[in-house]
Amino acid sequence: MNSGDYSQLRSRSVDSIRQAIRRNEYRGHTAGLAPGFLQANVVILPESYALDFMRYCQRNPKPCPLVGVSETGDPILRTLGAEIDIRTDVPSYCVYREGELSETLPDIKALWSDDMVAFALGCSFTFENALIEAGIPIWHIDNDRTVPMYRSGIMTVAAGGFGGEMVVTMRAIDAERVDDASRISRRFPLAHGGPVHIGDPLAIGIADLQLPDWGDVPPPVGNQVPVFWACGVTPQQALMHARLPVSISHQPGRMLITDIDEQAEVPILQDASKLSIRDAMSSKA
Protein backbone atom coordinates (compact mmCIF):
# COMPACT_ATOMS: atom_id res chain seq x y z
CA MET A 1 0.00 0.00 0.00
CA ASN A 2 1.30 3.50 -0.75
CA SER A 3 -0.03 7.03 -0.72
CA GLY A 4 -2.11 6.13 -3.77
CA ASP A 5 -4.12 3.79 -1.59
CA TYR A 6 -5.69 6.69 0.30
CA SER A 7 -9.09 6.07 -1.24
CA GLN A 8 -9.01 2.46 -0.08
CA LEU A 9 -8.35 3.55 3.50
CA ARG A 10 -11.34 5.89 3.58
CA SER A 11 -13.78 3.06 4.20
CA ARG A 12 -11.70 1.38 6.92
CA SER A 13 -12.14 1.60 10.71
CA VAL A 14 -9.87 3.73 12.88
CA ASP A 15 -8.15 0.58 14.22
CA SER A 16 -7.57 -0.77 10.74
CA ILE A 17 -6.17 2.56 9.51
CA ARG A 18 -3.85 2.79 12.51
CA GLN A 19 -2.59 -0.75 11.88
CA ALA A 20 -1.82 0.10 8.26
CA ILE A 21 0.11 3.18 9.40
CA ARG A 22 1.91 1.21 12.12
CA ARG A 23 3.05 -1.38 9.56
CA ASN A 24 4.33 1.46 7.34
CA GLU A 25 1.83 0.47 4.64
CA TYR A 26 0.51 4.03 4.49
CA ARG A 27 2.57 7.21 4.77
CA GLY A 28 0.21 9.77 3.23
CA HIS A 29 -2.05 12.53 4.49
CA THR A 30 -4.88 11.79 6.90
CA ALA A 31 -7.51 14.42 5.99
CA GLY A 32 -10.89 12.70 5.61
CA LEU A 33 -9.72 9.43 7.18
CA ALA A 34 -11.61 8.03 10.22
CA PRO A 35 -14.26 10.77 10.16
CA GLY A 36 -15.48 11.79 13.61
CA PHE A 37 -12.21 10.95 15.37
CA LEU A 38 -9.90 13.66 16.70
CA GLN A 39 -6.66 14.03 14.73
CA ALA A 40 -3.61 15.67 16.24
CA ASN A 41 -0.35 17.43 15.47
CA VAL A 42 2.61 15.81 17.22
CA VAL A 43 5.70 17.19 18.98
CA ILE A 44 8.30 15.00 20.69
CA LEU A 45 11.25 16.36 22.65
CA PRO A 46 13.55 15.61 25.61
CA GLU A 47 12.05 16.04 29.08
CA SER A 48 14.47 18.87 29.93
CA TYR A 49 12.55 21.06 27.43
CA ALA A 50 9.06 19.75 28.22
CA LEU A 51 8.09 22.24 30.94
CA ASP A 52 9.00 25.22 28.75
CA PHE A 53 7.15 23.67 25.82
CA MET A 54 4.02 23.21 27.96
CA ARG A 55 4.31 26.84 29.07
CA TYR A 56 4.59 27.82 25.39
CA CYS A 57 1.40 25.88 24.60
CA GLN A 58 -0.45 27.43 27.55
CA ARG A 59 0.54 30.92 26.39
CA ASN A 60 -0.39 30.25 22.76
CA PRO A 61 -3.49 28.09 23.01
CA LYS A 62 -4.80 28.95 19.54
CA PRO A 63 -1.82 27.62 17.55
CA CYS A 64 -0.92 25.03 20.25
CA PRO A 65 -4.05 23.49 21.82
CA LEU A 66 -2.71 20.59 23.91
CA VAL A 67 -4.88 17.47 23.72
CA GLY A 68 -2.46 14.90 25.17
CA VAL A 69 0.90 14.52 26.92
CA SER A 70 2.79 11.26 27.50
CA GLU A 71 4.66 10.22 30.59
CA THR A 72 8.41 10.71 30.21
CA GLY A 73 9.80 7.73 28.31
CA ASP A 74 6.40 6.08 27.80
CA PRO A 75 5.57 5.96 24.08
CA ILE A 76 1.92 5.02 24.71
CA LEU A 77 -0.47 7.99 24.67
CA ARG A 78 -2.85 6.48 27.22
CA THR A 79 -5.39 9.30 27.41
CA LEU A 80 -5.95 9.41 23.62
CA GLY A 81 -6.64 5.78 22.79
CA ALA A 82 -6.61 2.13 23.73
CA GLU A 83 -3.08 1.51 22.44
CA ILE A 84 -1.62 4.46 20.55
CA ASP A 85 2.15 4.06 20.14
CA ILE A 86 3.68 7.42 19.26
CA ARG A 87 6.78 5.71 17.81
CA THR A 88 4.87 4.11 14.96
CA ASP A 89 1.32 5.47 14.64
CA VAL A 90 2.02 8.67 12.69
CA PRO A 91 2.29 8.18 8.89
CA SER A 92 5.53 10.16 8.58
CA TYR A 93 7.84 11.98 11.03
CA CYS A 94 10.14 15.00 10.67
CA VAL A 95 13.34 14.99 12.72
CA TYR A 96 15.00 18.32 13.59
CA ARG A 97 18.57 18.66 14.79
CA GLU A 98 19.87 22.00 16.09
CA GLY A 99 16.83 23.70 14.57
CA GLU A 100 17.13 22.27 11.07
CA LEU A 101 15.03 19.56 9.44
CA SER A 102 17.44 16.64 9.14
CA GLU A 103 15.31 13.72 7.94
CA THR A 104 11.81 12.31 7.47
CA LEU A 105 11.13 8.79 8.75
CA PRO A 106 8.24 6.27 8.63
CA ASP A 107 8.71 5.50 12.35
CA ILE A 108 10.93 6.69 15.20
CA LYS A 109 11.59 3.40 17.00
CA ALA A 110 15.35 4.03 16.70
CA LEU A 111 15.08 7.58 18.06
CA TRP A 112 12.68 7.19 20.99
CA SER A 113 14.46 7.15 24.36
CA ASP A 114 13.69 7.07 28.07
CA ASP A 115 13.83 10.86 28.39
CA MET A 116 11.39 11.69 25.58
CA VAL A 117 7.97 13.30 26.09
CA ALA A 118 5.30 13.25 23.37
CA PHE A 119 2.70 15.99 22.91
CA ALA A 120 -0.48 15.87 20.82
CA LEU A 121 -2.06 19.16 19.70
CA GLY A 122 -5.47 19.69 18.16
CA CYS A 123 -5.83 20.39 14.43
CA SER A 124 -8.18 22.27 12.14
CA PHE A 125 -9.97 19.24 10.70
CA THR A 126 -12.45 19.40 13.58
CA PHE A 127 -13.71 22.91 12.94
CA GLU A 128 -13.56 22.48 9.15
CA ASN A 129 -16.01 19.60 9.45
CA ALA A 130 -18.29 21.82 11.53
CA LEU A 131 -18.09 24.63 8.94
CA ILE A 132 -18.97 22.23 6.12
CA GLU A 133 -21.93 20.90 8.10
CA ALA A 134 -23.11 24.51 8.47
CA GLY A 135 -23.04 24.91 4.68
CA ILE A 136 -19.85 26.99 4.52
CA PRO A 137 -17.77 25.62 1.63
CA ILE A 138 -14.02 25.11 2.14
CA TRP A 139 -12.06 25.51 -1.10
CA HIS A 140 -9.13 23.23 -0.34
CA ILE A 141 -11.38 20.36 0.76
CA ASP A 142 -13.75 20.68 -2.21
CA ASN A 143 -10.72 20.64 -4.51
CA ASP A 144 -8.59 18.01 -2.72
CA ARG A 145 -5.80 20.49 -2.01
CA THR A 146 -3.87 21.44 1.12
CA VAL A 147 -4.94 24.55 3.01
CA PRO A 148 -2.58 27.49 2.30
CA MET A 149 -0.36 28.37 5.27
CA TYR A 150 1.55 31.60 5.87
CA ARG A 151 4.20 32.74 8.30
CA SER A 152 2.44 35.81 9.78
CA GLY A 153 3.80 38.87 11.55
CA ILE A 154 1.94 37.92 14.73
CA MET A 155 4.58 36.98 17.32
CA THR A 156 3.77 34.14 19.68
CA VAL A 157 4.30 34.61 23.44
CA ALA A 158 7.69 33.07 24.18
CA ALA A 159 8.57 30.48 26.85
CA GLY A 160 12.18 29.40 27.32
CA GLY A 161 13.69 29.06 23.83
CA PHE A 162 10.30 28.55 22.19
CA GLY A 163 8.92 31.51 20.28
CA GLY A 164 8.77 33.08 16.85
CA GLU A 165 6.03 33.95 14.42
CA MET A 166 2.59 32.40 14.35
CA VAL A 167 1.80 30.33 11.26
CA VAL A 168 -1.76 30.88 10.05
CA THR A 169 -4.08 29.18 7.59
CA MET A 170 -6.38 31.12 5.26
CA ARG A 171 -9.88 30.20 4.13
CA ALA A 172 -11.85 32.54 1.88
CA ILE A 173 -15.43 32.88 3.16
CA ASP A 174 -18.49 34.65 1.73
CA ALA A 175 -18.91 37.97 3.55
CA GLU A 176 -22.34 37.05 4.92
CA ARG A 177 -21.01 33.81 6.48
CA VAL A 178 -17.90 35.24 8.18
CA ASP A 179 -19.69 35.79 11.50
CA ASP A 180 -21.04 32.23 11.39
CA ALA A 181 -17.57 30.85 10.64
CA SER A 182 -16.13 32.80 13.59
CA ARG A 183 -18.84 31.70 15.97
CA ILE A 184 -18.71 28.04 14.93
CA SER A 185 -14.91 27.74 15.06
CA ARG A 186 -14.81 29.47 18.43
CA ARG A 187 -16.78 26.50 19.80
CA PHE A 188 -13.68 24.35 19.24
CA PRO A 189 -10.90 25.73 21.46
CA LEU A 190 -8.97 22.46 21.04
CA ALA A 191 -9.04 22.89 17.25
CA HIS A 192 -7.50 26.42 17.11
CA GLY A 193 -10.74 28.21 18.14
CA GLY A 194 -11.93 31.41 16.47
CA PRO A 195 -10.02 33.31 13.74
CA VAL A 196 -6.92 35.31 14.70
CA HIS A 197 -7.60 37.83 11.92
CA ILE A 198 -10.33 38.68 9.41
CA GLY A 199 -9.66 40.72 6.26
CA ASP A 200 -6.58 42.58 5.02
CA PRO A 201 -3.64 40.13 4.91
CA LEU A 202 -1.12 42.98 5.15
CA ALA A 203 -2.43 43.85 8.62
CA ILE A 204 -0.81 40.64 9.85
CA GLY A 205 2.24 40.90 7.61
CA ILE A 206 1.14 38.73 4.71
CA ALA A 207 1.94 40.49 1.43
CA ASP A 208 0.53 38.08 -1.12
CA LEU A 209 -2.05 35.36 -0.54
CA GLN A 210 -0.89 33.73 -3.79
CA LEU A 211 2.51 33.01 -2.18
CA PRO A 212 1.78 30.67 0.75
CA ASP A 213 4.75 29.39 2.74
CA TRP A 214 3.24 25.90 2.85
CA GLY A 215 0.25 24.20 1.21
CA ASP A 216 -1.35 24.94 -2.13
CA VAL A 217 -1.79 28.28 -3.88
CA PRO A 218 -5.45 29.32 -3.44
CA PRO A 219 -7.51 31.05 -6.13
CA PRO A 220 -7.81 34.86 -5.78
CA VAL A 221 -10.28 35.65 -2.97
CA GLY A 222 -12.36 37.89 -5.27
CA ASN A 223 -15.46 39.09 -3.43
CA GLN A 224 -14.89 36.72 -0.52
CA VAL A 225 -13.20 37.67 2.75
CA PRO A 226 -9.88 36.08 3.73
CA VAL A 227 -10.21 34.62 7.23
CA PHE A 228 -7.10 33.52 9.12
CA TRP A 229 -6.82 30.88 11.83
CA ALA A 230 -3.85 29.84 13.97
CA CYS A 231 -2.10 26.80 12.48
CA GLY A 232 -0.60 23.67 14.01
CA VAL A 233 2.60 24.22 12.02
CA THR A 234 3.41 27.00 14.53
CA PRO A 235 4.80 24.59 17.17
CA GLN A 236 7.09 23.07 14.53
CA GLN A 237 8.45 26.55 13.86
CA ALA A 238 8.85 27.06 17.61
CA LEU A 239 10.81 23.78 17.78
CA MET A 240 13.18 25.04 15.10
CA HIS A 241 13.37 28.43 16.85
CA ALA A 242 14.49 26.70 20.07
CA ARG A 243 17.30 24.86 18.21
CA LEU A 244 17.03 21.72 20.36
CA PRO A 245 19.72 19.06 19.84
CA VAL A 246 16.94 16.76 18.65
CA SER A 247 13.18 17.02 18.34
CA ILE A 248 10.52 15.32 16.26
CA SER A 249 7.17 16.25 14.74
CA HIS A 250 4.67 14.65 12.39
CA GLN A 251 5.05 15.59 8.73
CA PRO A 252 2.45 18.34 8.04
CA GLY A 253 -0.93 16.91 7.01
CA ARG A 254 0.05 13.40 8.16
CA MET A 255 -1.52 13.47 11.59
CA LEU A 256 -1.96 11.16 14.54
CA ILE A 257 -5.48 9.67 14.46
CA THR A 258 -6.83 9.21 18.00
CA ASP A 259 -9.74 7.25 19.47
CA ILE A 260 -11.31 10.45 20.83
CA ASP A 261 -14.63 11.79 19.47
CA GLU A 262 -13.69 15.01 17.69
CA GLN A 263 -16.73 16.70 19.29
CA ALA A 264 -15.69 15.68 22.82
CA GLU A 265 -15.62 18.53 25.33
CA VAL A 266 -12.57 16.94 26.99
CA PRO A 267 -10.05 14.97 24.88
CA ILE A 268 -9.46 12.28 27.48
CA LEU A 269 -10.43 8.65 26.97
CA GLN A 270 -13.28 7.94 29.34
CA ASP A 271 -12.28 4.87 31.28
CA ALA A 272 -15.06 3.26 33.29
CA SER A 273 -12.56 2.22 35.94
CA LYS A 274 -12.01 5.87 36.78
CA LEU A 275 -15.46 6.10 38.38
CA SER A 276 -15.06 4.33 41.70
CA ILE A 277 -18.01 5.01 43.91
CA ARG A 278 -16.83 5.22 47.49
CA ASP A 279 -18.90 4.00 50.37
CA ALA A 280 -20.05 7.57 50.82
CA MET A 281 -21.83 6.88 54.09
CA SER A 282 -18.75 5.51 55.80
CA SER A 283 -16.58 8.37 54.59
CA LYS A 284 -18.99 10.81 56.18
CA ALA A 285 -18.94 8.95 59.48
Add this chain to the structure above:
Amino acid sequence: MNSGDYSQLRSRSVDSIRQAIRRNEYRGHTAGLAPGFLQANVVILPESYALDFMRYCQRNPKPCPLVGVSETGDPILRTLGAEIDIRTDVPSYCVYREGELSETLPDIKALWSDDMVAFALGCSFTFENALIEAGIPIWHIDNDRTVPMYRSGIMTVAAGGFGGEMVVTMRAIDAERVDDASRISRRFPLAHGGPVHIGDPLAIGIADLQLPDWGDVPPPVGNQVPVFWACGVTPQQALMHARLPVSISHQPGRMLITDIDEQAEVPILQDASKLSIRDAMSSKA
Protein backbone atom coordinates in the same frame (compact mmCIF):
# COMPACT_ATOMS: atom_id res chain seq x y z
CA MET B 1 -9.63 47.49 56.40
CA ASN B 2 -10.71 43.93 57.21
CA SER B 3 -13.07 41.34 55.78
CA GLY B 4 -15.94 43.51 56.92
CA ASP B 5 -14.85 46.08 54.36
CA TYR B 6 -15.92 43.87 51.47
CA SER B 7 -18.84 46.13 50.58
CA GLN B 8 -16.52 49.13 50.35
CA LEU B 9 -14.26 47.29 47.88
CA ARG B 10 -17.13 46.46 45.52
CA SER B 11 -17.11 49.92 43.98
CA ARG B 12 -13.32 50.07 43.53
CA SER B 13 -11.29 49.43 40.37
CA VAL B 14 -9.35 46.23 39.81
CA ASP B 15 -6.06 48.08 40.43
CA SER B 16 -7.33 49.59 43.65
CA ILE B 17 -8.62 46.25 44.92
CA ARG B 18 -5.32 44.57 44.09
CA GLN B 19 -3.40 47.28 45.95
CA ALA B 20 -5.58 46.79 49.04
CA ILE B 21 -4.93 43.06 48.91
CA ARG B 22 -1.20 43.61 48.33
CA ARG B 23 -0.99 45.85 51.41
CA ASN B 24 -2.80 43.14 53.43
CA GLU B 25 -5.70 45.53 54.00
CA TYR B 26 -8.16 42.94 52.70
CA ARG B 27 -8.01 39.19 53.29
CA GLY B 28 -11.61 38.17 52.53
CA HIS B 29 -13.41 36.43 49.68
CA THR B 30 -13.37 37.92 46.18
CA ALA B 31 -16.78 36.85 44.76
CA GLY B 32 -18.44 39.87 43.18
CA LEU B 33 -15.31 42.03 43.26
CA ALA B 34 -13.99 43.58 40.02
CA PRO B 35 -16.90 42.25 37.91
CA GLY B 36 -15.91 41.31 34.37
CA PHE B 37 -12.34 40.38 35.28
CA LEU B 38 -11.15 36.78 35.31
CA GLN B 39 -10.48 35.40 38.80
CA ALA B 40 -8.25 32.39 39.34
CA ASN B 41 -7.42 29.58 41.71
CA VAL B 42 -3.70 29.47 42.55
CA VAL B 43 -1.18 26.64 42.97
CA ILE B 44 2.51 27.22 43.70
CA LEU B 45 5.09 24.42 43.89
CA PRO B 46 8.76 23.63 43.25
CA GLU B 47 9.84 23.30 39.61
CA SER B 48 10.72 19.63 40.04
CA TYR B 49 6.98 18.89 40.34
CA ALA B 50 5.80 21.41 37.74
CA LEU B 51 5.85 19.15 34.67
CA ASP B 52 3.77 16.49 36.41
CA PHE B 53 1.36 19.13 37.68
CA MET B 54 0.91 20.51 34.15
CA ARG B 55 0.28 16.97 32.90
CA TYR B 56 -2.31 16.59 35.68
CA CYS B 57 -4.04 19.81 34.55
CA GLN B 58 -4.00 18.72 30.90
CA ARG B 59 -5.59 15.38 31.83
CA ASN B 60 -8.21 16.97 34.08
CA PRO B 61 -9.14 20.18 32.26
CA LYS B 62 -12.55 20.53 33.89
CA PRO B 63 -11.35 20.80 37.52
CA CYS B 64 -7.95 22.25 36.49
CA PRO B 65 -8.31 24.70 33.57
CA LEU B 66 -4.87 26.37 33.33
CA VAL B 67 -5.07 30.09 32.61
CA GLY B 68 -1.50 31.11 33.49
CA VAL B 69 1.93 29.73 34.38
CA SER B 70 4.90 31.74 35.67
CA GLU B 71 8.52 31.37 34.72
CA THR B 72 10.47 29.40 37.31
CA GLY B 73 11.44 31.78 40.12
CA ASP B 74 9.62 34.77 38.61
CA PRO B 75 6.75 35.86 40.90
CA ILE B 76 5.21 38.14 38.25
CA LEU B 77 2.40 36.51 36.26
CA ARG B 78 3.13 38.44 33.07
CA THR B 79 0.43 36.96 30.85
CA LEU B 80 -2.40 37.74 33.32
CA GLY B 81 -1.82 41.40 34.11
CA ALA B 82 0.34 44.47 34.03
CA GLU B 83 2.05 43.74 37.34
CA ILE B 84 0.53 40.80 39.22
CA ASP B 85 2.87 39.62 41.99
CA ILE B 86 1.84 36.14 43.07
CA ARG B 87 3.66 36.58 46.42
CA THR B 88 1.28 39.30 47.61
CA ASP B 89 -1.76 39.64 45.36
CA VAL B 90 -3.92 36.82 46.75
CA PRO B 91 -5.97 37.78 49.86
CA SER B 92 -4.93 34.69 51.83
CA TYR B 93 -2.67 31.68 51.17
CA CYS B 94 -2.70 28.08 52.41
CA VAL B 95 0.67 26.39 52.90
CA TYR B 96 0.87 22.59 52.77
CA ARG B 97 3.80 20.56 54.08
CA GLU B 98 4.04 16.83 53.39
CA GLY B 99 0.40 16.85 52.30
CA GLU B 100 -1.04 18.57 55.36
CA LEU B 101 -2.28 22.14 55.70
CA SER B 102 0.32 23.78 57.93
CA GLU B 103 -0.57 27.47 57.97
CA THR B 104 -2.52 30.29 56.32
CA LEU B 105 -0.64 33.49 55.50
CA PRO B 106 -1.50 36.98 54.17
CA ASP B 107 1.50 36.86 51.79
CA ILE B 108 4.25 34.40 50.87
CA LYS B 109 7.21 36.74 50.48
CA ALA B 110 9.16 34.63 52.99
CA LEU B 111 8.33 31.36 51.21
CA TRP B 112 8.84 32.24 47.55
CA SER B 113 12.15 30.97 46.15
CA ASP B 114 14.05 30.76 42.88
CA ASP B 115 12.75 27.27 42.12
CA MET B 116 9.02 28.03 42.54
CA VAL B 117 6.47 27.95 39.70
CA ALA B 118 3.04 29.59 40.06
CA PHE B 119 -0.08 28.33 38.30
CA ALA B 120 -3.41 30.13 37.87
CA LEU B 121 -6.54 28.06 37.15
CA GLY B 122 -9.95 29.28 36.04
CA CYS B 123 -12.84 29.44 38.51
CA SER B 124 -16.61 29.14 38.42
CA PHE B 125 -17.38 32.85 38.85
CA THR B 126 -17.21 33.27 35.07
CA PHE B 127 -19.93 30.79 34.19
CA GLU B 128 -22.06 31.74 37.19
CA ASN B 129 -22.21 35.30 35.87
CA ALA B 130 -23.30 33.95 32.49
CA LEU B 131 -26.02 31.79 34.10
CA ILE B 132 -27.38 34.76 36.06
CA GLU B 133 -27.44 36.87 32.89
CA ALA B 134 -29.50 34.11 31.28
CA GLY B 135 -32.03 34.34 34.11
CA ILE B 136 -30.98 31.17 35.92
CA PRO B 137 -30.90 31.98 39.66
CA ILE B 138 -27.96 30.74 41.74
CA TRP B 139 -28.94 30.12 45.35
CA HIS B 140 -25.59 30.76 47.03
CA ILE B 141 -25.12 34.08 45.25
CA ASP B 142 -28.66 35.30 45.91
CA ASN B 143 -28.16 34.44 49.59
CA ASP B 144 -24.54 35.56 50.04
CA ARG B 145 -23.36 32.05 50.87
CA THR B 146 -20.53 29.87 49.59
CA VAL B 147 -21.35 27.24 46.97
CA PRO B 148 -21.53 23.74 48.53
CA MET B 149 -18.57 21.53 47.56
CA TYR B 150 -18.32 17.74 47.79
CA ARG B 151 -15.57 15.19 47.47
CA SER B 152 -17.06 12.97 44.73
CA GLY B 153 -16.37 9.38 43.75
CA ILE B 154 -15.11 10.48 40.34
CA MET B 155 -11.38 9.77 40.23
CA THR B 156 -9.17 12.26 38.40
CA VAL B 157 -6.64 10.99 35.84
CA ALA B 158 -3.32 10.81 37.71
CA ALA B 159 0.04 12.28 36.69
CA GLY B 160 3.12 11.65 38.82
CA GLY B 161 2.01 11.89 42.45
CA PHE B 162 -1.00 14.05 41.60
CA GLY B 163 -4.36 12.30 41.68
CA GLY B 164 -7.33 11.55 43.90
CA GLU B 165 -11.00 12.34 43.83
CA MET B 166 -12.59 15.21 41.94
CA VAL B 167 -14.19 17.87 44.11
CA VAL B 168 -17.49 19.09 42.66
CA THR B 169 -19.83 22.01 43.30
CA MET B 170 -23.61 21.65 43.26
CA ARG B 171 -26.18 24.14 42.05
CA ALA B 172 -29.90 23.25 42.09
CA ILE B 173 -31.52 24.26 38.78
CA ASP B 174 -35.15 24.23 37.62
CA ALA B 175 -35.67 21.16 35.42
CA GLU B 176 -36.61 23.21 32.37
CA ARG B 177 -33.39 25.27 32.58
CA VAL B 178 -30.92 22.39 33.05
CA ASP B 179 -30.18 22.10 29.33
CA ASP B 180 -29.60 25.87 29.13
CA ALA B 181 -27.26 25.75 32.13
CA SER B 182 -25.29 22.92 30.51
CA ARG B 183 -25.04 24.66 27.16
CA ILE B 184 -24.05 28.02 28.65
CA SER B 185 -21.41 26.67 31.02
CA ARG B 186 -19.93 24.52 28.27
CA ARG B 187 -19.05 27.76 26.46
CA PHE B 188 -16.50 28.46 29.22
CA PRO B 189 -13.90 25.68 29.08
CA LEU B 190 -11.52 27.84 31.17
CA ALA B 191 -14.18 28.10 33.92
CA HIS B 192 -14.78 24.32 34.43
CA GLY B 193 -16.95 23.94 31.28
CA GLY B 194 -20.15 21.88 31.26
CA PRO B 195 -21.47 19.84 34.21
CA VAL B 196 -19.73 16.58 35.14
CA HIS B 197 -23.00 15.09 36.38
CA ILE B 198 -26.71 15.91 36.39
CA GLY B 199 -29.17 14.31 38.83
CA ASP B 200 -28.77 11.56 41.43
CA PRO B 201 -25.90 12.51 43.78
CA LEU B 202 -25.34 8.86 44.75
CA ALA B 203 -24.35 8.08 41.16
CA ILE B 204 -21.15 10.04 41.79
CA GLY B 205 -20.71 8.88 45.38
CA ILE B 206 -22.37 11.76 47.22
CA ALA B 207 -24.68 10.39 49.90
CA ASP B 208 -26.18 13.55 51.32
CA LEU B 209 -26.33 16.99 49.71
CA GLN B 210 -26.97 18.47 53.15
CA LEU B 211 -23.46 17.40 54.21
CA PRO B 212 -21.06 19.31 51.94
CA ASP B 213 -17.33 18.86 52.55
CA TRP B 214 -16.75 22.60 52.08
CA GLY B 215 -18.98 25.65 51.69
CA ASP B 216 -22.46 26.21 53.05
CA VAL B 217 -25.29 23.73 53.54
CA PRO B 218 -27.79 24.28 50.70
CA PRO B 219 -31.57 24.05 51.13
CA PRO B 220 -33.16 20.73 50.04
CA VAL B 221 -33.31 20.62 46.21
CA GLY B 222 -37.06 19.89 46.26
CA ASN B 223 -38.37 19.84 42.70
CA GLN B 224 -35.16 21.23 41.27
CA VAL B 225 -32.38 19.13 39.73
CA PRO B 226 -28.95 18.97 41.38
CA VAL B 227 -26.30 19.83 38.77
CA PHE B 228 -22.63 19.17 39.51
CA TRP B 229 -19.60 20.97 38.08
CA ALA B 230 -15.89 20.26 38.54
CA CYS B 231 -14.42 22.47 41.28
CA GLY B 232 -11.15 24.36 41.61
CA VAL B 233 -10.61 22.84 45.06
CA THR B 234 -9.66 19.62 43.23
CA PRO B 235 -6.06 20.74 42.52
CA GLN B 236 -5.62 21.56 46.23
CA GLN B 237 -6.66 17.99 47.02
CA ALA B 238 -4.23 16.75 44.37
CA LEU B 239 -1.46 18.80 46.04
CA MET B 240 -2.19 17.11 49.37
CA HIS B 241 -2.40 13.72 47.60
CA ALA B 242 1.12 14.26 46.18
CA ARG B 243 2.52 15.01 49.67
CA LEU B 244 5.06 17.57 48.41
CA PRO B 245 7.58 18.88 50.96
CA VAL B 246 6.00 22.29 50.46
CA SER B 247 3.28 23.71 48.24
CA ILE B 248 0.98 26.70 48.39
CA SER B 249 -2.55 27.55 47.24
CA HIS B 250 -4.97 30.42 47.68
CA GLN B 251 -7.47 30.02 50.53
CA PRO B 252 -10.73 28.81 48.94
CA GLY B 253 -12.95 31.67 47.78
CA ARG B 254 -10.11 34.20 48.11
CA MET B 255 -8.95 34.24 44.54
CA LEU B 256 -6.37 35.98 42.42
CA ILE B 257 -8.05 38.82 40.48
CA THR B 258 -6.45 39.21 37.03
CA ASP B 259 -6.56 41.97 34.39
CA ILE B 260 -8.07 39.55 31.83
CA ASP B 261 -11.62 39.99 30.51
CA GLU B 262 -13.52 37.02 31.93
CA GLN B 263 -15.17 36.53 28.52
CA ALA B 264 -11.82 36.43 26.67
CA GLU B 265 -11.39 33.44 24.37
CA VAL B 266 -7.69 33.28 25.32
CA PRO B 267 -6.60 34.31 28.86
CA ILE B 268 -3.42 36.04 27.71
CA LEU B 269 -2.83 39.76 28.08
CA GLN B 270 -2.87 41.21 24.59
CA ASP B 271 0.32 43.22 24.27
CA ALA B 272 0.47 45.47 21.23
CA SER B 273 4.22 44.92 20.99
CA LYS B 274 3.54 41.28 20.13
CA LEU B 275 2.26 42.26 16.68
CA SER B 276 5.38 43.16 14.75
CA ILE B 277 4.63 43.41 11.09
CA ARG B 278 7.60 42.15 9.14
CA ASP B 279 8.62 43.65 5.87
CA ALA B 280 6.67 40.91 4.19
CA MET B 281 7.96 41.70 0.71
CA SER B 282 11.60 41.32 1.66
CA SER B 283 10.98 38.07 3.50
CA LYS B 284 9.36 36.64 0.39
CA ALA B 285 12.29 37.70 -1.77
